[in-house]
Amino acid sequence: xxxxxxxxxxxxxxxxxxxxxxxxxxxxxxxxxxxxxxxxxxxxxxxxxxxxxxxxxxxxxxxxxxxxxxxxxxxxxxxxxxxxxxxxxxxxxxxxxxxxxxxxxxxxxxxxxxxxxxxxxxxxxxxxxxxxxxxxxxxxxxxxxxxxxxxxxxxxxxxxxxxxxxxxxxxxxxxxxxxxxxxxxxxxxxxxxxxxxxxxxxxxxxxxxxxxxxxxxxxxxxxxxxxxxxxxxxxxxxxxxxxxxxxxxxxxxxxxxxxxxxxxxxxxxxxxxxxxxxxxxxxxxxxxxxxxxxxxxxxxxxxxxxxxxxxxxxxxxxxxxxxxxxxxxxxxxxxxxxxxxxxxxxx
Amino acid sequence: xxxxxxxxxxxxxxxxxxxxxxxxxxxxxxxxxxxxxxxxxxxxxxxxxxxxxxxxxxxxxxxxxxxxxxxxxxxxxxxxxxxxxxxxxxxxxxxxxxxxxxxxxxxxxxxxxxxxxxxxxxxxxxxxxxxxxxxxxxxxxxxxxxxxxxxxxxxxxxxxxxxxxxxxxxxxxxxxxxxxxxxxxxxxxxxxxxxxxxxxxxxxxxxxxxxxxxxxxxxxxxxxxxxxxxxxxxxxxxxxxxxxxxxxxxxxxxxxxxxxxx
Amino acid sequence: xxxxxxxxxxxxxxxxxxxxxxxxxxxxxxxxxxxxxxxxxxxxxxxxxxxxxxxxxxxxxxxxxxxxxxxxxxxxxxxxxxxxxxxxxxxxxxxxxxxxxxxxxxxxxxxxxxxxxxxxxxxxxxxxxxxxxxxxxxxxxxxxxxxxxxxxxxxxxxxxxxxxxxxxxxxxxxxxxxxxxxxxxxxxxxxxxxxxxxxxxxxxxxxxxxxxxxxxxxxxxxxxxxxxxxxxxxxxxxxxxxxxxxxxxxxxxxxxxxxxxxxxxxxxxxxxxxxxxxxxxxxxxxx
Numbered sequence: 001x002x003x004x005x006x007x008x009x010x011x012x013x014x015x016x017x018x019x020x021x022x023x024x025x026x027x028x029x030x031x032x033x034x035x036x037x038x039x040x041x042x043x044x045x046x047x048x049x050x051x052x053x054x055x056x057x058x059x060x061x062x063x064x065x066x067x068x069x070x071x072x073x074x075x076x077x078x079x080x081x082x083x084x085x086x087x088x089x090x091x092x093x094x095x096x097x098x099x100x101x102x103x104x105x106x107x108x109x110x111x112x113x114x115x116x117x118x119x120x121x122x123x124x125x126x127x128x129x130x131x132x133x134x135x136x137x138x139x140x141x142x143x144x145x146x147x148x149x150x151x152x153x154x155x156x157x158x159x160x161x162x163x164x165x166x167x168x169x170x171x172x173x174x175x176x177x178x179x180x181x182x183x184x185x186x187x188x189x190x191x192x193x194x195x196x197x198x199x200x201x202x203x204x205x206x207x208x209x210x211x212x213x214x215x216x217x218x219x220x221x222x223x224x225x226x227x228x229x230x231x232x233x234x235x236x237x238x239x240x241x242x243x244x245x246x247x248x249x250x251x252x253x254x255x256x257x258x259x260x261x262x263x264x265x266x267x268x269x270x271x272x273x274x275x276x277x278x279x280x281x282x283x284x285x286x287x288x289x290x291x292x293x294x295x296x297x298x299x300x301x302x303x304x305x306x307x308x309x310x311x312x313x314x315x316x317x318x319x320x321x322x323x324x325x326x327x328x329x330x331x332x333x334x335x336x337x338x339x340x341x342x343x344x345x346x347x
Numbered sequence: 348x349x350x351x352x353x354x355x356x357x358x359x360x361x362x363x364x365x366x367x368x369x370x371x372x373x374x375x376x377x378x379x380x381x382x383x384x385x386x387x388x389x390x391x392x393x394x395x396x397x398x399x400x401x402x403x404x405x406x407x408x409x410x411x412x413x414x415x416x417x418x419x420x421x422x423x424x425x426x427x428x429x430x431x432x433x434x435x436x437x438x439x440x441x442x443x444x445x446x447x448x449x450x451x452x453x454x455x456x457x458x459x460x461x462x463x464x465x466x467x468x469x470x471x472x473x474x475x476x477x478x479x480x481x482x483x484x485x486x487x488x489x490x491x492x493x494x495x496x497x498x499x500x501x502x503x504x505x506x507x508x509x510x511x512x513x514x515x516x517x518x519x520x521x522x523x524x525x526x527x528x529x530x531x532x533x534x535x536x537x538x539x540x541x542x543x544x545x546x547x548x549x550x551x552x553x554x555x556x557x558x559x560x561x562x563x564x565x566x567x568x569x570x571x572x573x574x575x576x577x578x579x580x581x582x583x584x585x586x587x588x589x590x591x592x593x594x595x596x597x598x599x600x601x602x603x604x605x606x607x608x609x
Numbered sequence: 610x611x612x613x614x615x616x617x618x619x620x621x622x623x624x625x626x627x628x629x630x631x632x633x634x635x636x637x638x639x640x641x642x643x644x645x646x647x648x649x650x651x652x653x654x655x656x657x658x659x660x661x662x663x664x665x666x667x668x669x670x671x672x673x674x675x676x677x678x679x680x681x682x683x684x685x686x687x688x689x690x691x692x693x694x695x696x697x698x699x700x701x702x703x704x705x706x707x708x709x710x711x712x713x714x715x716x717x718x719x720x721x722x723x724x725x726x727x728x729x730x731x732x733x734x735x736x737x738x739x740x741x742x743x744x745x746x747x748x749x750x751x752x753x754x755x756x757x758x759x760x761x762x763x764x765x766x767x768x769x770x771x772x773x774x775x776x777x778x779x780x781x782x783x784x785x786x787x788x789x790x791x792x793x794x795x796x797x798x799x800x801x802x803x804x805x806x807x808x809x810x811x812x813x814x815x816x817x818x819x820x821x822x823x824x825x826x827x828x829x830x831x832x833x834x835x836x837x838x839x840x841x842x843x844x845x846x847x848x849x850x851x852x853x854x855x856x857x858x859x860x861x862x863x864x865x866x867x868x869x870x871x872x873x874x875x876x877x878x879x880x881x882x883x884x885x886x887x888x889x890x891x892x893x894x895x896x
Contacts, residue, residue, distance in 0.1 A: 050515050070518040083516035087534050096530070100521030144520070154519075357803075358712065365708045368701050369722055372774055375737025376729055378747050382740060390740055392750045436641020443634035449890075455641060458649050462832025464849040465653065465869045468856050472659060472866075473652035492649045499641070553730030556834045556849070560856070570732045577736060577839060581743065589733040600728035 001026045001184045002047065002152055007056035009042050016042045017208045019056070024152070024186060024201075029178055031187045033195040034205035035231065040188045043205070044154050047186065049073050060151055071100065076150030076183070080157040082137040084129035084144070090116070091125035094144045101148040115143040118177065135166050142174070146181060153178070155187040159194060171198055192232045196220060204228050226272050226347055235274040235345070236319040242269045248341065254315045256293050261341040272347050279343040280321035282309050282335050284328075289338045295319060297333045311335060380593070383586030390583045401583040402590075411588060413565070414572040419595075421483065421568060422551040425490035430544035432491070433498025440499075441506040452503075459496040466493065467557035474561075482563035489561045493554060494547035501546065505539035538606045545603030549596050653873075660866035671867035680851060680868065684875065687848040690762075691831030694769040698826045699819060701770065702777035706818075707811075709778075710785035720782075727775045735839040738768050742840070760842035768840040769830045776829065777822035784818025785811070821892050824883065831876070848872050 002024040009017045017039035024030045032040040045051040047058055049070035057066045065073050076097075084093050094115050098108045116122045119139040129137055138158050145153060158174075159167045175198050178185050189195055195202045196216040204211040204219060204227070212224035223229035230237075240253040244267040249260045251271050258273060265271040286292065295311040298318070307327050311319045319337055329335065382390040386398035405411055440452045458466065466489070474485045513535070517527040555570035562571055569592050576585045661668045674680070709719050726734060740746045742764055744755040758764045788811060796806040830836075834849035841847075846854075848868060855865035880889065 045515075048515070048519050050518065069523070070515075071521045071523050073519075074521075075519055077516065077519040079512045079516060081510055081512045083510065083512035085513060085517075085531055085535075096517070096522070097520035100526065144516075148521070361704075361708060361712055364704055365712070368705050368774075369719075371701070371771060372726055373722065375734055375741055375771060376726065377737075378740050379733055379737040382747060389745060391745065392747045394750070432641060432644050435637050436644075439634050439636070439638025439641055443636075443638045445635050445638070448638075451638075451642065454650065455645055457645065460828055461653065462834070462849055462872070464832065464834050464852050465656070465873065466649070468852065468862070468865055468869065469652040469656050470648070472862065473648075473655060476655075488648055492645065495641075495645065549728055553732070555730070555732045556853075559853070570730050573732050573736065574835075574839075577732075577739070581740070585736065589730075589736060592733055593729050596728050596730065597725070 001028070001061065002186070003057075003059040003062075004043070004047065005057040005059065007043060007046060007058065008054045009039070009046060009051060010054045015208055017046075020205075020208070020210055021056075022203055022210065022213055024184055027182050027184055028200050029175070029185045029187065029198060030201045030203065031189060031195040031199040032203050032205055033189060033192060033232070036190055038205040039208040040190075040205050041156060044156055044186065044188045047152075048075050048077055048154055074101075074148075074151050075154060076145030076148070076152070077154040078138065078141045078145045078156065078158045080160050082129070082141040082158075084137055084141055086129055088128075089125065090121070090127050090129065090132070090140050093129065093140060094147050097144055097148045103148070111147050115147040118146065118181070119143040134162055135170060138162070138170065142177065146177075146183065149183075151184070153183045153185045155185065157189055160189070160191070167194075174198065196232070204231065206231070221345075223274070223345060223347070226274075229274045229345060229347065233276060234320055235276050236280065236321075237317075238273040238275075239271065242267060242271045249346070251346070258293075258344065259290050259341045260344045260346045262346075265346045274345040274347070275319075275339050275343065276345075277308065277320040277322040279339050280319065281338045282311070282321045282323050282327065282329060283338065284333060284335055286336050287338060290341060291344070292336055292338045293319075294334065294336055297329055297331050297335055300327065300329060300331060309335075311337060376593070379586055379589050383583060383590045385583055385586075388582065390581055390586050401587040404584050405587045405591070408584070410567075411572060411584075414567045414569045415591065417483075417486075417566050418552055418568040418570075421486045421490055422548045424483075424487045425494060425551045426544045426547035428487070428491040429495045429498045429547045430540055433495050433543060433547075434502050434540050436495075437499050437502035437506055441503055455499050456496045458492050463493070463554070463556035467560035470557065471560040480563065481561060482566040485561040485563075486558065486566060486568070489557055490551040490554060493557060494550040497546045497550060498540070498543035501543035502536065502539050505536050509536065542603040542606045545599050545606070549600050549603075552596055552599070553592065656866040656869050660863055660870050662863060671863045672871070674864060675867045675871055679846075683846050683848045683851045684872065686846070687831045687872070688875075688879070690765060690769065690833075690837075690847060691827045693766055694773065694830040695823050695827045697766060697770045698774055698777045698830075699781075699823055702774055702781050702822060703815075703819065705774075705778050706782040706785050706815075709782050710788075723775050723778045726772075731772055731835050732839075734772055735768055735835050738764075738771060739839055742767075759840065760845070762841070762845055764840040765837050765845045769833055769836045772833075772836065773826045773829050776825050780818040780821040780825070781815060782818070784815045784821075788814045817891070820887050824892055828876070832872075 004020060004022050007017055007020045009015075020039070020043060032043060034040045042051055046053050049065070049068060053066060057064055059065065060073065085096065088096065091112050094112045095108050098111055103111065112125070113122070116125055119142055121136065121139055121143070124132065124136065124140070129140065132140065141158065159170050162170060171194060187194070187198065196219070199216055201213065202216050202219050203213045206227045212219060212228050214224070219228060220233055223232065229235060238251065238253040238258055240251045242265045243250045243252070247262070249265050249271075251258045251260060251265070251273055253273075260273065293313060295313040297309060298312045299310040301308045301310075302325065304325075306325060307323045309321045309323055309327065309329060311321065313319055321337060323329070382392060383401060384397040384399070385391055385393040386395060386400055436455055440448060440455070470485065470489050470492075471481070474481070474488070479485060479488070509532075513531055514527055517531045522530060553570060555574055558568055559571055559574070562568065567575070569588060573585055573588055573592070576582065660671050662670050667673070705719075705723065709716055713719060739759070741748050742756050742759045744757070744759070749755045758767070792810055792814070793806055796810045797803075801809060832849055833847060834853060837845045837847045837850050852865050852868045852872070855861045855868060883889065
């Protein structure tokens with residue numbers, strides 16, 4: 001459906017994106033995830049034709065569109081700022097793309113009404129964008145982008161700027177619309193929750209190159225690089241030299257040795273380990289388990305459905321663990337942390 | 348104190364001082380208007396009834412009506428020219444990329460800063476050397492230069508805050524550059540351009556200092572006529588003419604405010 | 610990459626773009642600069658050769674004359690009147706701005722009252738002051754006192770301050786209005802009196818606006834022609850009047866040009882001195 005081949009973009013001497021390649025299949029929901037300045041918006045703009053690549057190709061439905069201006073690409077796009085035309089009504093905004101795509105006036109009228117229905121705003125056609133709430137504006141923006149049935153939908157941080165509750169509601173809504181229409185979608189965000197909860201595939205971008213292209217589950221469970229492990233989700237980090245013992249490995253982190261299941265690290269390597277907070281068990285008593293380390297509790301934060309315990313380890317580093325809502329643990333307690341060797345991410 | 352209000356004894360003092368400053372600012376103009384209705388032949392406060400006598404004199408005076416016509420023509424022509432040139436320049440300076448952009452853009456504001464006397468003699472000599480005649484051509488070009496900074500500033504500030512995603516959206520929605528300008532950018536910034544051209548009109552209509560060098564016999568503008576009359580003696584005709592000037596300028600300026608706030 | 614948006618990447622659309630495609634935004638800027646260059650900067654620069662007497666024994670004769678006697682007085686007067694007018698105007702403008710920013714809810718009304726005079730020709734406003742001050746004018750009508758200020762230095766200062774007051778209010782009001790109300794509350798909560806808050810918090814934060822206002826008023830007042838011409842006498846002649854007089858009454862173009870060149874150099878010099886105290890670019894950014 002969409003193929004990005006070795007896309008490279010320089011601004012002057014400054015490299016924004018280098019040799020980025022990925023494919024998107026028909027109907028797929030793909031997210032470009034990364035911190036600000038990682039090149040994700042540049043990539044999206046290049047696919048739209050709004051940024052001229054320094055190098056590389058962009059293919060849409062197998063056709064090379066690299067040199068086509070944006071108006072010739074049949075792309076739908078929603079912006080963080082919504083970019084609704086302030087001088088036009090909602091209806092005129094939606095009609096604009098249809099007219100520019102050469103639909104005749106009866107077809108335009110019909111499609112506008114259908115689009116308003118699609119985004120649950122049939123009664124707002126005559127409003128000006130300024131009279132709508134932020135969430136409504138984003139819905140109109142989406143209706144405008146979908147009205148002329150584009151080959152691909154590009155979403156540039158459309159949920160940023162909405163408050164938390166609305167944002168979570170919009171995620172589900174956006175996903176439903178996308179499945180209903182079946183449109184191939186590329187979504188850009190710096191928010192990992194957006195990425196993990198909505199996408200079929202996540203592309204993690206860092207400093208102009210892709211760190212990992214994978215399903216949300218694998219991005220979280222098996223990050224391909226320290227950057228991905230640290231950018232997506234919270235974790236406790238250890239590092240040290242590796243000693244292999246059969247199908248297991250032991251990493252000597254200062255005073256403690258941590259056992260890791262499986263392959264990926266070799267004898268003599270310096271490995272970095274990550275353990276997710278939900279994989280760490282906190283206890284006030286010792287159990288003599290394989291991976292057990294000690295420390296003192298410095299903070300207990302109640303997160304509603306669970307509690308997050310911060311533990312200062314003997315070497316001064318901090319570890320994070322999740323417990324049930326009301327842990328029997330207080331600040332100052334000496335605790336034992338345990339985790340399964342299988343649940344250790346080794347890089 | 349709740350941050351933004353003042354206790355009352357001090358407030359009264361402040362209020363009195365503020366009223367006094369506003370009086371200082373506005374009384375001169377109010378006096379010009381009031382004394383224009385005197386029946387006497389000196390512009391004093393009308394004490395024996397109001398009269399439109401001096402407005403009648405105004406209508407009967409061929410040269411005064413001609414000055415009004417010249418002022419209107421020059422202000423209209425120069426405001427159109429400066430709207431066009433100022434808008435183009437504002438686009439260039441906001442969207443163009445070249446070194447020392449900010450510093451260079453202050454050149455566009457120089458006509459506002461240099462004393463208009465210097466501008467006046469410089470232009471009249473220059474136009475003379477180009478054999479460009481005094482009168483309309485010199486007046487219109489001169490006023491265009493003098494009012495250009497106002498249009499430039501207004502349109503520039505509009506463009507700086509203009510959300511470029513609107514143009515990106517338009518392009519992605521299928522509109523080419525021309526259609527994007529016609530349907531999106533143009534309609535959105537045109538109130539600022541029109542407001543700017545109205546301000547340019549007002550600047551031109553009231554300009555005296557540089558204008559006195561650029562006129563030719565037969566193309567005196569209203570401010571020049573008022574100045575000349577002032578030198579020869581105070582008559583209420585000056586008031587009547589001033590009131591006409593005030594009305595024209597205020598009407599244009601107020602419509603510009605309406606446009607730019609719309 | 611929200612930090613470095615593409616600028617001329619073929620898409621950001623400009624008026625020029627659909628005219629030719631080859632015309633870039635920089636060409637549009639060049640067009641505007643060209644117009645101002647050809648019809649403003651060049652004519653003004655040409656005053657320099659105009660002021661020199663080429664081919665005579667003494668090319669700087671106009672400058673010799675200009676640096677003597679009454680002309681020196683006119684230069685000195687321009688700068689003095691400029692400074693006094695600036696001081697008076699800033700004081701009045703600060704009062705109005707402070708009131709508008711903190712003392713009233715009717716900001717629109719007061720702002721309109723400040724701006725309306727800007728839309729009225731200088732000549733009319735000076736004429737109003739002339740009427741007000743004239744011995745047989747409305748002031749005398751109403752009070753029975755014949756004012757004797759007309760054609761004196763105070764009359765000129767009154768006129769200049771009146772005319773340029775709105776120019777000073779705008780930047781000062783903007784800088785006062787930009788002060789976060791919570792800063793004032795914080796100062797009061799921390800125990801500062803209202804006056805102390807004004808002196809230690811509000812005033813320092815409004816300085817950029819005040820400096821910008823002072824610069825504008827000084828430049829306009831020092832170069833004023835109409836103020837002294839309408840309200841002053843022979844002893845209030847400022848440099849603009851001397852330049853105009855040399856040109857219009859004596860047709861001495863060389864001399865008028867020399868005066869204009871000297872005045873411009875002095876003004877630039879004053880701005881450079883100003884620049885050592887306040888950063889001129891920062892001040893201009895405030896306008």
